[in-house]
Amino acid sequence: xxxxxxxxxxxxxxxxxxxxxxxxxxxxxxxxxxxxxxxxxxxxxxxxxxxxxxxxxxxxxxxxxxxxxxxxxxxxxxxxxxxxxxxxxxxxxxxxxxxxxxxxxxxxxxxxxxxxxxxxxxxxxxxxxxxxxxxxxxxxxxxxxxxxxxxxxxxxxxxxxxxxxxxxxxxxxxxxxxxxxxxxxxxxxxxxxxxx
Amino acid sequence: xxxxxxxxxxxxxxxxxxxxxxxxxxxxxxxxxxxxxxxxxxxxxxxxxxxxxxxxxxxxxxxxxxxxxxxxxxxxxxxxxxxxxxxxxxxxxxxxxxxxxxxxxxxxxxxxxxxxxxxxxxxxxxxxxxxxxxxxxxxxxxxxxxxxxxxxxxxxxxxxxxxxxxxxxxx
Numbered sequence: 001x002x003x004x005x006x007x008x009x010x011x012x013x014x015x016x017x018x019x020x021x022x023x024x025x026x027x028x029x030x031x032x033x034x035x036x037x038x039x040x041x042x043x044x045x046x047x048x049x050x051x052x053x054x055x056x057x058x059x060x061x062x063x064x065x066x067x068x069x070x071x072x073x074x075x076x077x078x079x080x081x082x083x084x085x086x087x088x089x090x091x092x093x094x095x096x097x098x099x100x101x102x103x104x105x106x107x108x109x110x111x112x113x114x115x116x117x118x119x120x121x122x123x124x125x126x127x128x129x130x131x132x133x134x135x136x137x138x139x140x141x142x143x144x145x146x147x148x149x150x151x152x153x154x155x156x157x158x159x160x161x162x163x164x165x166x167x168x169x170x171x172x173x174x175x176x177x178x179x180x181x182x183x184x185x186x187x188x189x190x191x192x193x194x195x196x
Numbered sequence: 197x198x199x200x201x202x203x204x205x206x207x208x209x210x211x212x213x214x215x216x217x218x219x220x221x222x223x224x225x226x227x228x229x230x231x232x233x234x235x236x237x238x239x240x241x242x243x244x245x246x247x248x249x250x251x252x253x254x255x256x257x258x259x260x261x262x263x264x265x266x267x268x269x270x271x272x273x274x275x276x277x278x279x280x281x282x283x284x285x286x287x288x289x290x291x292x293x294x295x296x297x298x299x300x301x302x303x304x305x306x307x308x309x310x311x312x313x314x315x316x317x318x319x320x321x322x323x324x325x326x327x328x329x330x331x332x333x334x335x336x337x338x339x340x341x342x343x344x345x346x347x348x349x350x351x352x353x354x355x356x357x358x359x360x361x362x363x364x365x366x367x
Contacts, residue, residue: 001231006202031226051278051281051282051286051287052248052278052282052283053252054248054252054280055251055252055279055283056252056257057246057252058250058251058253058256059252059283060246060256060258061256062255062257062260062264063256063259064251064256065240065253065257066240066260066262067260068263084246084248084249084252085245085247086245086246086249087252090242090245090249090253139288179287180286180287180288183289185263186259187259190260190261
């Protein structure tokens, strides 16, 4: 196997994103995505979610619509997006230029023990995003493809949907579930970010 | 007898409390309110595919420093329960719910009745304070105070719209 074709891990993909962040908001899905983001690159402009499975992409959309001057990157999971596929239609309809949805697609419900999702069988989230009306979509499998995708979602107008095929596996570390405290910290950090 | 201007009063209560972002899955009754919001260039109305999506979206709007209201039928409240509990109540994120009340006085559709009768119980179970104004006068007396309380508590509140106020839907 060449290095280019090695399967990405969610942690490595999170780290590659974190290296590039400046004033972007990152909204992360409950469970693995939030734990990885918190462990690798905790920052006040991270908006962790803890409940409302499926709603991560919608929360990020609300932030993007309310703050069009700030780029919003949502880190969702395949199981969670499958619970809220209508969100893809709303993203397409509202078409915020400052919005990028990145889906960690490990083809399982990781947090509950690794039960397969529909993407393990025949379903493609990137194809569904295109069907919803989002033109800028990609399915990424290698580090090189991911680097190129990050360049584009952080540099070009969206909305974007990037599905990243990642290895199965639980995130390391333990999460401080200060649910109210993290929300307040995020609100204050975003409010303090100068408009542009 | 419902006054036709009820819908403008609802829209005005929301707008004068600083709400400019709205999400909706329309129904016959809340559409009357939406007409006023669609016509207002300062207001943005996002039609979502399912009411729960509106809860998520407006929670993001609040986290970004703005106020939002979700307009829907009480059947849609049923679609929102988990998000309201595990997101808004748990994280103390306020939104204003505007809920047309089907399945109560004068209802013609049996399928509306079970959720209609459960509506108050669902809101109570989640600790969501609500008003159910039977007239424009009651709406005007209670609406501002309810919304203020919601942002003071930093929790969702609900304006439930009964058929006595709106005229309901005739079957």
